[in-house]
Structures are given as C-alpha cells and as structure tokens.
Amino acid sequence: MVHVHKYQLDLKRYSEDEERRIIAGCAIESEKYQELLYKWYYGYVMAVSLSYCTSRDIAQEITHDSFMKIYSSIDRFDEKQVLKSWIRKITVNTAIDHYRRDKKHLYHLDVSEYSLDIPATAIIDQLTVDDIYKLIGELPEMLKIVFNLYEIEGYSHKEIVKLVGIQESSSRTYLMRAKMKLRRLVKKHFN
Numbered sequence: 001m002v003h004v005h006k007y008q009l010d011l012k013r014y015s016e017d018e019e020r021r022i023i024a025g026c027a028i029e030s031e032k033y034q035e036l037l038y039k040w041y042y043g044y045v046m047a048v049s050l051s052y053c054t055s056r057d058i059a060q061e062i063t064h065d066s067f068m069k070i071y072s073s074i075d076r077f078d079e080k081q082v083l084k085s086w087i088r089k090i091t092v093n094t095a096i097d098h099y100r101r102d103k104k105h106l107y108h109l110d111v112s113e114y115s116l117d118i119p120a121t122a123i124i125d126q127l128t129v130d131d132i133y134k135l136i137g138e139l140p141e142m143l144k145i146v147f148n149l150y151e152i153e154g155y156s157h158k159e160i161v162k163l164v165g166i167q168e169s170s171s172r173t174y175l176m177r178a179k180m181k182l183r184r185l186v187k188k189h190f191n
Helices: 016-027 033-052 055-075 083-105 121-127 127-139 141-152 155-163 168-190
Strands: none
Touching: 016 033, 016 055, 033 055, 033 083, 055 083, 083 141, 083 155, 127 141, 127 168, 141 155, 141 168, 155 168
C-alpha cells in the first residue's frame, strides 16, 4: 500500500502520451500501471473522499473502493473525457454509495442547535480554500454530502434526491442546515 501523507489537489502534469499509456496499461490489468495511476491520483481521490465523510478511516475505504471501480471500468474510459473529472465522478458516486449502504447509522440533527447569526463578510473574505474545506469537514455526514453535491458538484435538488434517496424538501433542509452550521463554525473559529 502506498502511503501519502499530504492530500493535495494539484497533480503533477503528465503528457497525454503518458496518460494514455497508463490508461491502456490499467485496461489490461497491469499492476505496474495500476500502481502508477494509484500514486498519481491517490491524494486527489483521498481529498474528494474526505469532503464527503466524517473520518479518515471512512475516506480511506471510499478511496480504496473508488480505485477498485476505476480499475474495473477504465477499459470503457472515453479518451474524449478528462481523466481527472472521470475519476472525481467515480469517487463522488462511491462516497454516495457508501452513504446509502451505511445511512441507517446516520446522525440526525436537531434544528434548534442552529442560530441565524451571520459572520461578518470581512471574516468570510479572508478564508482560504483550505479553511473552507476544513470547515466543511466538520459538518455532519448528511449535511456534508448535500452541501458538496449542491454547492461544489453543481447537482440540483432533484438530482440529489435520486443520488442519495431523500425527499427534495429534505435536500433543501439539509443544505440550509449545512449553511447555518458553516456560519456558526466560521464565527466560532474565526471571530
């Protein structure tokens, strides 16, 4: 197993020829090329996984499952697509599948714990991308999933309903709760 200590989103740039060679090698199940793809995209897949769950152990499981799906379907990869986007979609879908499988353990929130206090715009303007991802990481699982799907991935509430298996009104409520919780976290950590 390859151990990567830093989950960075910027990947080393490889030429199109190198990328095609890695894809072709993975398509014939070459362990050498599967390992190269794993090393190349591990940090990225782990970062995406962490944005959809509440623990590193679960993110590691999602990452592992994502690579298994990538390896098993790479022979159908359309080279007109961007590999990184294709891998992200598989990872997001794997995270959602993981949620569906384990949703009976989901912690539901009480709306009363949220206030409508809005942090000052100046504070929000000073947040870095890392700050924002850390705050999102503190959200409970369902809030994090809906927030990420809606705000980051660009899914509509109707699409989220199909992906996650909740009511559209619940999707809207979870998004609202996520935003309120994020406001509270900004105020707590940066005020």
